[in-house]
Amino acid sequence: MKFYIEYDIPYHSAVTPSLTDLNSDLPVLFPYPRIYPEQYDYMCDLKKTLEAGGHCVLEMPSGTGKTVSLLSLIVAYQQHYPEKRKLIYCSRTMSEIEKALAELKALMKYRSEQLGIVEEFRGLGLTSRKNLCLHPSVKREKSGAVVDARCRSLTAGFVKEKKERGEDVESCIYHDNLDLLEPHNLVPPGVFTLDGLLRYGEQHKQCPYFSARRMMSFCNVIIYSYHYLLDPKIAERVSKELSKDCIVVFDEAHNIDNVCIESLSIDLTEDSLRKATRGAHNLERKIEEMKSSDEEKLQNEYQKLVEGLRQADEARAEDAFMANPALPDDLLKEAVPGNIRRAEHFVAFLKRFIEYLKTRMKVLYVIQETPPSFLAHLKDLTFIERKPLRFCAERLTSLVRTLELTNIEDYQPLQEVATFATLAATYDTGFLLILEPYESEQATVPNPILHFTCLDASIAIKPVFERFSSVIITSGTISPLEMYPKMLNFSTVLQESYPMSLERRSFLPMIVTRGSDQQTISSGFQIRSDLGVVRNYGNLLFEFAKITPDGIVVFFPSYLYMEQIISMWQGAGILDQIWNYKLLLVETPDAQETSLALETYRTACDSGKGAILLCVARGKVSEGIDFDHHFGRTVICIGAPFQYTESRILKARLEFLRETYRIKETDFLSFDAMRHAAQCLGRVLRGKDDYGIMVLADRRFQRKRNQLPRWIADAMTDGETGLSTDMAVGMAKKFLRSIAQPLPKTSRELSGGKGKDSWSLQDLENVQAERRSRRGEGGHTGRDEDEDRHHDMQGINNQNGTGNGHVEEIDRALEPTSNYMRNGLDEFDEGIDDDELMRMEA
Numbered sequence: 105m106k107f108y109i110e111y112d113i114p115y116h117s118a119v120t121p122s123l124t125d126l127n128s129d130l131p132v133l134f135p136y137p138r139i140y141p142e143q144y145d146y147m148c149d150l151k152k153t154l155e156a157g158g159h160c161v162l163e164m165p166s167g168t169g170k171t172v173s174l175l176s177l178i179v180a181y182q183q184h185y186p187e188k189r190k191l192i193y194c195s196r197t198m199s200e201i202e203k204a205l206a207e208l209k210a211l212m213k214y215r216s217e218q219l220g221i222v223e224e225f226r227g228l229g230l231t232s233r234k235n236l237c238l239h240p241s242v243k244r245e246k247s248g249a250v251v252d253a254r255c256r257s258l259t260a261g262f263v264k265e266k267k268e269r270g271e272d273v274e275s276c277i278y279h280d281n282l283d284l285l286e287p288h289n290l291v292p293p294g295v296f297t298l299d300g301l302l303r304y305g306e307q308h309k310q311c312p313y314f315s316a317r318r319m320m321s322f323c324n325v326i327i328y329s330y331h332y333l334l335d336p337k338i339a340e341r342v343s344k345e346l347s348k349d350c351i352v353v354f355d356e357a358h359n360i361d362n363v364c365i366e367s368l369s370i371d372l373t374e375d376s377l378r379k380a381t382r383g384a385h386n387l388e389r390k391i392e393e394m395k396s397s398d399e400e401k402l403q404n405e406y407q408k409l410v411e412g413l414r415q416a417d418e419a420r421a422e423d424a425f426m427a428n429p430a431l432p433d434d435l436l437k438e439a440v441p442g443n444i445r446r447a448e449h450f451v452a453f454l455k456r457f458i459e460y461l462k463t464r465m466k467v468l469y470v471i472q473e474t475p476p477s478f479l480a481h482l483k484d485l486t487f488i489e490r491k492p493l494r495f496c497a498e499r500l501t502s503l504v505r506t507l508e509l510t511n512i513e514d515y516q517p518l519q520e521v522a523t524f525a526t527l528a529a530t531y532d533t534g535f536l537l538i539l540e541p542y543e544s545e546q547a548t549v550p551n552p553i554l555h556f557t558c559l560d561a562s563i564a565i566k567p568v569f570e571r572f573s574s575v576i577i578t579s580g581t582i583s584p585l586e587m588y589p590k591m592l593n594f595s596t597v598l599q600e601s602y603p604m605s606l607e608r609r610s611f612l613p614m615i616v617t618r619g620s621d622q623q624t625i626s627s628g629f630q631i632r633s634d635l636g637v638v639r640n641y642g643n644l645l646f647e648f649a650k651i652t653p654d655g656i657v658v659f660f661p662s663y664l665y666m667e668q669i670i671s672m673w674q675g676a677g678i679l680d681q682i683w684n685y686k687l688l689l690v691e692t693p694d695a696q697e698t699s700l701a702l703e704t705y706r707t708a709c710d711s712g713k714g715a716i717l718l719c720v721a722r723g724k725v726s727e728g729i730d731f732d733h734h735f736g737r738t739v740i741c742i743g744a745p746f747q748y749t750e751s752r753i754l755k756a757r758l759e760f761l762r763e764t765y766r767i768k769e770t771d772f773l774s775f776d777a778m779r780h781a782a783q784c785l786g787r788v789l790r791g792k793d794d795y796g797i798m799v800l801a802d803r804r805f806q807r808k809r810n811q812l813p814r815w816i817a818d819a820m821t822d823g824e825t826g827l828s829t830d831m832a833v834g835m836a837k838k839f840l841r842s843i844a845q846p847l848p849k850t851s852r853e854l855s856g857g858k859g860k861d862s863w864s865l866q867d868l869e870n871v872q873a874e875r876r877s878r879r880g881e882g883g884h885t886g887r888d889e890d891e892d893r894h895h896d897m898q899g900i901n902n903q904n905g906t907g908n909g910h911v912e913e914i915d916r917a918l919e920p921t922s923n924y925m926r927n928g929l930d931e932f933d934e935g936i937d938d939d940e941l942m943r944m945e946a
């Protein structure tokens with residue numbers, strides 16, 4: 105369908121709109137005959153953000169076509185305005201990237217059919233070499249790091265030079281062929297999925313990975329993983345060329361703060377230090393060899409370093425061993441300090457630093473210190489200064505290139521040490537060194553680990569906000585919206601969470617706080633091992649196994665708790681009872697075991713009997729694996745997924761957030777637990793034609809209800825909270841019975857022709873006209889939108905039974921009991937300090 109979104113005066117922008125702007129409504133081609141109301145609102149808000157030239161945080165319900173709405177709007181925007189801006193779309197996993205590319209491809213096909221012309225457009229995706237390599241022996245390697253290292257040894261600049269000199273060196277033909285093509289036309293215009301790019305590469309004998317990387321500046325849309333923008337080691341090489349006016353989207357961004365932190369954190373162990381020493385010895389040997397064979401090269405490097413690393417490495421080649429881990433603005437642009445200019449001096453310097461780290465590891469108690477205190481101690485003992493340390497990462501890259509090393513994977517541990525040196529010497533705040541001598545509290549044999557941990561997520565993302573004018577942070581579960589601008593230290597022009605419009609109620613969220621025996625259930629530290637609590641959880645699962653058709657997915661807060669509860673269920677005979685109804689499968693930390701369990705689970709669901717998958721919030725299954733339709737009819741969160749608060753890294757981060765961003769510890773812990781719980785719940789609802797039951801089983805959820813995403817919280821009535829197991833089972837039965845009935849014919853008719861959960865073009869135009877007339881023609885303030893949407897959604901909810909209709913019936917039926925029980929529970933809640941409980945969480 106084709107529709108127009110009218111121009112909105114950006115109410116946060118100081119820019120006065122031109123007459124052309126005011127007269128130009130944006131034509132949007134949407135590749136489906138119907139559109140969901142939330143999709144339309146989402147697009148309007150995206151457009152407002154782009155027009156205001158600012159950032160936004162948007163929460164769109166799971167399974168309501170977020171990606172296609174986003175792509176339709178932004179492509180329409182790019183094509184409509186002459187200064188077309190590039191879209192950088194970042195997602196988390198390869199399957200999500202592939203899905204987004206497929207959506208983009210379908211959209212562009214639809215556009216060309218509608219417009220009657222094929223637009224000049226390029227859309228490409230980028231993922232790691234491991235996924236895009238075509239070289240027969242390299243692509244067989246199992247580890248991504250080995251693929252990267254082997255590829256570099258075949259494609260490095262010196263390999264090409266040697267080849268040109270006629271020397272017998274092995275190179276990659278797929279890479280060499282790229283040099284024979286026009287650099288701006290390595291792949292023809294169009295949209296290539298990752299599979300499509302691989303096929304094209306195979307047909308034309310050219311490397312898909314480097315084709316995509318080199319073509320990035322010629323693309324209208326780039327779809328790749330977060331790391332290509334957020335990890336300075338990668339971003340510096342891959343995304344440096346992208347212009348400032350790009351539109352950046354972080355999809356599935358509910359975990360973006362953790363990605364930022366991980367990209368700047370590093371762990372060193374005794375073993376990695378041993379390997380780093382070995383790497384340094386190897387470097388020494390190579391330097392000696394080069395001295396005897398080609399000393400001029402070393403001399404040339406020395407000369408370049410005198411001029412400064414930036415000049416020495418002007419065009420940072422794509423074969424770089426590693427880029428600087430520090431952020432672009434924090435890089436030094438001066439000459440390399442004299443004491444590390446000569447190759448042998450630099451290696452001696454590194455060895456001294458590694459020896460110092462080894463002695464620091466020999467402690468019997470935990471040490472925590474800031475980077476400045478670490479540097480002061482280092483200087484006292486070894487006379488190593490801060491400045492040469494800052495250059496370590498770049499100096500090592502330069503040396504590896506000069507020595508023309510091919511087996512680069514052997515130098516990874518040395519690279520880690522150099523990365524640590526550069527980061528510790530660059531950043532004074534936002535980082536902490538934690539030296540832990542033992543792996544766990546109970547361990548008696550020392551196995552020290554040095555965590556260099558980033559505490560401030562805003563450090564890694566700061567260059568993105570500063571460089572790009574519009575950054576869109578979006579996900580299905582990103583509540584509370586105001587937490588992200590605080591944690592990531594940016595301001596927004598818009599924050600919005602959309603309700604889910606439904607023809608009828610298709611999911612039933614519930615909070616269960618008690619077992620059938622009225623005993624409170626919780627995975628809280630104090631009562632989690634109580635036999636009564638464990639038995640009640642087992643009973644809850646058993647009851648749902650009896651009534652749920654097909655698949656049930658169960659999430660626990662941690663592996664430890666899951667193992668503990670499973671063995672207690674086994675002892676109490678609960679598992680034997682459950683087995684009568686469903687097969688039980690378990691997620692483990694081992695990826696292969698888990699994928700086998702998943703496969704078996706899906707087969708069992710397909711067979712009709714169904715199965716139960718026991719997994720862990722924050723695990724692989726909870727993020728990125730969908731349980732649509734019969735693969736997930738009920739999801740149960742057994743316990744609230746609070747983090748283990750005795751972790752020193754977490755404690756340090758909490759303290760940092762409190763002191764720097766005024767975010768209270770309990771607020772953050774509760775926000776973090778609820779975002780993971782919401783992720784788990786969202787697994788079973790992947791579209792509007794899907795249905796499922798969502799059970800939050802822990803008394804602590806009762807108070808956190810308002811922290812759930814709006815689309816879940818709105819769908820939960822008061823009568824569906826504070827339940828006991830038997831009440832929850834009763835409601836679930838009723839829900840399943842009602843969802844099994846065909847939708848009453850009159851439903852759509854009742855809505856007066858206008859669809860409730862989706863609109864045809866005519867419906868949409870009517871809605872637009874209604875909104876315009878409500879605002880009064882010419883009143884483009886944008887501020888009345890909320891009222892409009894509320895009005896439209898009220899119309900929807902009044903008829904779709906969400907929160908009203910038959911749910912009210914259930915409410916009434918249960919009112920006396922539930923109110924009585926709820927009051928009882930509130931009293932109980934008052935008696936326990938929730939924050940204290942959270943702190944004690946294990």
Ligand code: SF4
Nearest residue numbers: 237238239255276311
């Ligand atoms: S250049 Fe491409 S095809 Fe060749 S080894 Fe590297 S990733 Fe593989």
